[in-house]
Amino acid sequence: MANASPQNSNDELSDEPIPPMQQLLDNPFALLFLGVAMPTVLYIVWGVMEIVGIPIAK
Amino acid sequence: MAVNRMFRVCPATGFKVHEPAEALMKINAVTAVVALLVGGILALLVILTRWQTVHLLPADAFYMVLTAHGLNMLVFWIIFFEVAVLYFCGTVLLNSRLATPTFAWVAYALMLIGALVNNYAVMIRGDSSVMFTSYVPMGAHWSFYLGLILFAVGALIACFVFLGTLVVAKAERTYNGSVSLVTFGALTACIIAVFTIAAGAIILIPTFFWSIGLISHIDSLMYRTVWWGFGHSSQQINVSAHVAVWYAIAAIVFGAKPMSEKVSRGAFLLYILFLQLASAHHLLADPGLTSNWKIFNTSYAMYLAVLASMVHGLTVPGAIEVAQREKGFNKGLFEWLRKAPWGNPVFSGMFISLIGFGFLGGISGVMMGTEQLNLIIHNTIYVPGHFHATVVVGTTLAFMSLTYFVIPTIFRRELMFPGLAKWQPYLFGLGMSGFSLFMMGAGTLGVPRRHWDMSFAGALMQHEFPATAWLMMTLMAITGLVAIVGGAAYLLITVCSVFIGKKITTPGFKHISARDNAAAPVSLPNVVVPSHGNIGTAGFVAPGTFVLAIGFLISFVLYYFVNWKYLSTVWPLN
Ligand code: HEM
Ligand SMILES: [Cu+2]
8 A cells, every 4th residue: 555556556657547536535635625626605504694694683 | 954864764664764763753642642641640540530439639620630531632642643643654564764854743732731731721720611611701711722723723733734744754755656555644634733733723722812801802602613623623633543543453464465555545535524413412402503504514514524534444344354264263153263363462452442432432423413412411421421432442542552563663662561561552442331321321311511510419409310310320430430540550551662672783783874775675574465265155255244233233223223213202292
């Protein structure tokens, strides 16, 4: 597990294109973006908008 | 700037270890263990108070100790240890150097100061017994919030040191192809940590200003919503980290390869996308937020994350089963499991962690995360029952078992008291499992959490709990004490081994530069390349794991429906 497995250790030598999913998984910053954007939009922003929308009692 | 490239090769594993990274792993791990010691002593006091026969502490001391227990355990022990795990996965597993040891030391210093300042507010000033959730408008001393903020900034820097290390490793080509699965799990933990810390900052910084009088009002629902983006997500850092540890231990002990890298990585991706949304389950009983928001975040999103946990919970034992069968333990359904090294705490701890997390933590978590069922147990002691199953049996025990591997390899010391070490995971893991179950039992009968006196002596409003609830609380205390003995054994073994254990010396100590040895493959001992020859039965390579999975589903379905039935009786719906 410490090293890449033999099948993919020489992927730079082979001509096969790297599948898009693998490209995504190999890109830590794209994953970071997704992992922060999803909960920010669906949990925080949506939640805060609902709270702000609660009418204030007179 | 000169870059420190000192490496040594670990004679036991063949790992290349960057020495500045090693020093950082050590200091973070040692600090974590100190926090565990403090939290453990506090746990003893908490349990001796909730055990009504002893009822040790007066009310105000109880709430102070409970606050400090939560913080030292859930925040300081866990996160210091996780930083050590991140550095391990970023450097050792990738043959890389640590990106910026200086920043890593700054991160450590901030975290240490933050932890000290926060403990000072809670335990020395004694005016900040607000529980680790610190809901406004209940206010703590400003140093309480400041401590947490400093700690969080430190942890955030540590996350970026880890990300930087991934960049360095890629640029210096210290590995080929994709990072290892364990490192990928650590990356998942790191990503969740970044969101967690950001949410914490968004809410704790204004609360800090509120505590010094610069802001006049913080809305309590707003606080709870954003705070749980921090409080819940931090638990998901733990889940990702301990799942990574499970994979690592399966590889270390058995040379097991993940059954499918694709599936396992896909499951980690589901964590990155969906796990944090489940934060909403903490607000299921709050008015103000709509059911759309609640149900979207807890049901649809949460179930995808639960699915990912089930994938990990099956592929890890599945990988172990395949590795064992290939070694010849191929008889029947469970020979691979019976003949597993149950006397090796690295394995036994990890396996108890996996089973306990899945069966106790997982099933109870899905139950609680269902909006309607949540009402049965909301704010009862069921809740700490659930999270002691996840974060103590799951995460803490997984980290403990990893320590037994790390002491000889990173600390270069022989393990002391090996006989005790053999028993430690059982004492701690089984004690904690019982403890969690009895808490859940008492909670189902309505016993509240964070409550000093369940007899309500002298209270205006009285309530009589059924005798079974009292029995459950007593059993909880007894099993909790067993777990404390197990925790003390862990502390004794690790502290003695690290400081006075016999040194393991490396003859012919080697320093190698990362760049010179860029692609040098480092292999773990006895890694078996899967050929899946003639193993398994009835067309399954891992039939035992399949049976375990069926057992899990049956327990889950039964428990889930029993709770719906129960719900119909606690609320007079006729
Ligand atoms: C042998 C070990 C432990 C024992 C006996 C123990 C016992 C307890 C008890 C009795 C409570 C109080 C429940 C209540 O009245 O609400 C509690 C709360 C808590 N424990 Fe533990 N615990 C242990 C280890 C841990 C660990 C390792 C962690 C985290 C990694 C942890 C995290 C917490 C948290 C977060 C709370 C909630 C505090 C609050 O309600 O604010 N505990 N524990
Ligand atoms: Cu949660």
